Structure formats: structure tokens, C-alpha cells
Amino acid sequence: MEGRLPVVWHEAYEVDLGDHVFPTPKYRLVMERLLQEGTIKEEDVIKPGPAPDQAIARIHHSDYIAKIKNGTLSPLEVTLLEVPFSPSLRESAWIAAGGTILTGELALERGLAVHLGGGFHHAFPDHGEGFCLINDVAVAIAELKARGVVRRAAVIDCDLHQGNGTAAIFAKDPSVFTFSIHQENNYPARKPPSDLDVGLPDGAGDETYLAALRRHIPDILERHRPDLVFYLAGADPYREDQLGGLNLTMEGLRQRDLLVLEACRSRNLPVAVTLAGGYARKLSDTVEIHCNTVRAARELV
Numbered sequence: 001m002e003g004r005l006p007v008v009w010h011e012a013y014e015v016d017l018g019d020h021v022f023p024t025p026k027y028r029l030v031m032e033r034l035l036q037e038g039t040i041k042e043e044d045v046i047k048p049g050p051a052p053d054q055a056i057a058r059i060h061h062s063d064y065i066a067k068i069k070n071g072t073l074s075p076l077e078v079t080l081l082e083v084p085f086s087p088s089l090r091e092s093a094w095i096a097a098g099g100t101i102l103t104g105e106l107a108l109e110r111g112l113a114v115h116l117g118g119g120f121h122h123a124f125p126d127h128g129e130g131f132c133l134i135n136d137v138a139v140a141i142a143e144l145k146a147r148g149v150v151r152r153a154a155v156i157d158c159d160l161h162q163g164n165g166t167a168a169i170f171a172k173d174p175s176v177f178t179f180s181i182h183q184e185n186n187y188p189a190r191k192p193p194s195d196l197d198v199g200l201p202d203g204a205g206d207e208t209y210l211a212a213l214r215r216h217i218p219d220i221l222e223r224h225r226p227d228l229v230f231y232l233a234g235a236d237p238y239r240e241d242q243l244g245g246l247n248l249t250m251e252g253l254r255q256r257d258l259l260v261l262e263a264c265r266s267r268n269l270p271v272a273v274t275l276a277g278g279y280a281r282k283l284s285d286t287v288e289i290h291c292n293t294v295r296a297a298r299e300l301v
């Protein structure tokens with residue numbers, strides 16, 4: 001299987017949210033494009049099952065899980081979530097968490113694996129927000145640690161938005177290093193500190209962004225020495241993003257992906273990629289940016 005990139009995906013990620021800025025068809029569109037062009041093959045695509053409730057419960061509080069299961073989130077809680085709650089949203093979140101666990105396992109086995117889903121970094125133990133119901137990356141880290149296959153992990157969060165849920169979850173856990181590079185003047189208003197936050201000014205472009213990564217990523221990997229890296233390859237730092245105010249080009253984002261992935265690969269650190277956000281005016285741009293991430297990963301296997 002050398003030279004093959006495992007790709008995790010499930011059709012349940014395409015949740016009907018009505019008229020909404022979050023384009024859930026992107027997951028399928030990315031996979032279809034990659035298959036069509038031959039970057040991945042049918043046999044590389046692996047469908048995850050839902051995360052076991054026990055794994056979800058390592059991060060999320062039992063009363064929050066019960067409310068999701070029973071469909072009894074309050075109107076205020078649904079407002080904070082910013083997506084309509086439905087059984088298919090719940091199913092999608094459980095499978096995304098299972099998918100990120102699986103991607104972590106595959107990364108440990110094969111060095112590199114991609115989840116065409118996941119990266120729901122705004123979910124906290126006791127509530128969801130910002131389109132994120134369940135923090136799949138946190139669930140995966142806790143699960144892999146509980147199984148004893150990972151002792152130390154790092155989260156490299158390159159979504160436009162600060163990874164507030166992940167930062168809060170691992171605030172007191174020295175075994176998990178959380179890094180977030182984001183637009184400072186954007187959601188979330190309150191940003192619980194990550195182990196390292198880089199808050200960029202409005203309009204920051206490729207050079208500023210890549211310089212920050214060059215400055216910090218090697219240092220994080222060498223100092224923290226994780227057994228596994230989770231990379232959130234958000235497409236929303238793109239200059240044409242509807243929710244973002246950074247000014248990265250598609251080429252800049254491709255360089256970002258290569259920089260992060262090469263930094264991990266050159267140190268023999270397994271890396272599990274999740275897609276996270278992306279709300280470009282043209283859906284085809286978001287799809288292209290995510291495809292570029294997978295193409296970069298494919299180049300490196």
C-alpha cells in the first residue's frame with residue numbers, strides 16, 4: 001500500500017441546512033473531484049462508523065450528550081450552534097468524530113491520512129457553537145490516548161477562526177499542544193488561550209501568514225515532540241471567504257499545506273488532516289482549496 005493516501009469520508013456529512021453559508025456538499029464535491037482526476041482511488045476511500053458514545057463522553061458532558069440524543073437543546077443553545085439542529089446533524093457529528101478517530105489511527109499506521117470532514121473546533125465540553133456540535137479532534141485525541149496508542153498530541157489549527165473549544169478542552173493538559181493561527185478580529189469574540197495563538201490583523205496575506213508558520217511550526221514540533229499531529233486545514237483564510245477577513249491566495253494556502261505537512265513528515269511525525277471551515281463566495285473555490293490540501297498530502301506520501 002506504499003504511496004497510497006488513506007482518505008476518510010462519509011455521505012452523512014452532507015447535511016441539509018437549508019439556505020446556509022456552511023456548504024455541506026463540499027465534502028462530496030472534494031471527494032468526487034479527487035477521484036475524477038485520479039489523486040485518490042475508490043479503494044483509498046474509507047467510510048467511518050459513528051464514534052462510540054464512550055469516546056464522545058471522554059470530552060463532552062453527559063447532560064449535553066443527553067440533550068443532543070433526546071433533541072432537547074434549548075432555543076438559546078441552538079442559536080449559539082448557528083446551524084439548525086436535526087437528527088441528521090447529530091448523526092453527521094457522531095460519524096465525523098468516528099472519522100477523525102479513524103484518520104488518527106490511519107495516520108499512526110501509515111504516516112499520513114486525510115479526513116474529508118471534521119475540524120469542528122468550536123465545540124466545548126458542555127455546548128456547541130459556530131456550526132460545531134461535537135469536537136471531533138478532541139474526541140479523537142482523548143480516545144487514542146485512552147487506548148494507549150498516543151501519549152502526546154499537537155493540534156495545528158489553521159482555520160481562519162480561533163480554535164476556542166479545543167483550546168479550552170486541553171488548557172490544563174500538558175500532553176496536548178494547541179496552536180491556532182487565525183484572524184484576531186473575528187469570531188469567536190472570546191478566545192480561551194491555546195498553548196500558542198497567533199492572531200493576525202485584518203487583511204493579512206500570504207507572506208505574513210507563511211512567515212508566522214515558518215517561525216512557529218518547527219519549534220512546536222521539536223519542543224513538544226507529539227506522537228501524532230492533527231492539522232485543521234481550514235479553507236477560510238482565503239481572500240474570497242464570506243466569513244473571513246484575511247487575504248490569502250489559493251497559492252498561499254497551498255504553500256501553507258505543504259509547509260505544515262512537510263514540517264511533520266520531515267520529522268517522521270504522523271499527521272491526520274481534517275478540512276474544517278471554508279465559505280468562499282464560489283463553492284468551487286472552497287472545493288479547490290480543500291482539493292489542494294489533499295493533493296499536497298498525496299505528493300508527500
Ligand SMILES: [Zn+2]
Pocket residue numbers: 159160161234236276277278
Ligand atoms: Zn473557520
